[in-house]
Amino acid sequence: MTESEKVKAVDEEYVLQQYKNKIDYYWGASRSNKNSYKRYRAWTIILGALVTLISSISAAEFVQKPDWLRIIFAVATPMIAATLTVIGGLGQNFHWGSTWRDMVVNATRLEKERDRFLATKPEERDIVKELDTLNSIVLEETRNFFQRVLDSEIKPREQNNSEG
Secondary structure: OOHHHHHHHHHHHHHHHHHHHHHHHHHHHHHHHHHHHHHHHHHHHHHHHHHHHHHHHHOOHHHHOOHHHHHHHHHHHHHHHHHHHHHHHHHHHHOHHHHHHHHHHHHHHHHHHHHHHHHOOHHHOOHHHHHHHHHHHHHHHHHHHHHHHHOOOOOOOOOOOOOO
């Protein structure tokens, strides 16, 4: 193996390792967001039903007589409602469902690009173009993430012509 072939093999291994790292990250992040989304949705349904149930029961006559039971129901209803509001706010701020979706799409897209790279004849592989493709995918998803979560767009600073 010539020195040039050794360098190309190292470069290709680096590209494959970068794909693996990014793919592993996005699948892990998608699992985390999926679990958060499912917990958020389950708690929203449970607490929503519980608020309705507790407030309905608190109006019943048998709950009104013992003061301690009336007080428990009087305190429990707004506490559960407040917890439901907090969970709803967290869901609106963190967008677990759409983040889960985007992470899966991004991981799959990276896998597709990695497979395309592996299917390309070694002599036709362009390492620089490959790294640019990989980093562009990650950068695009990062922009989308901040747009979704912060409702803002990342705008690079313009470089002053006198700099650099």
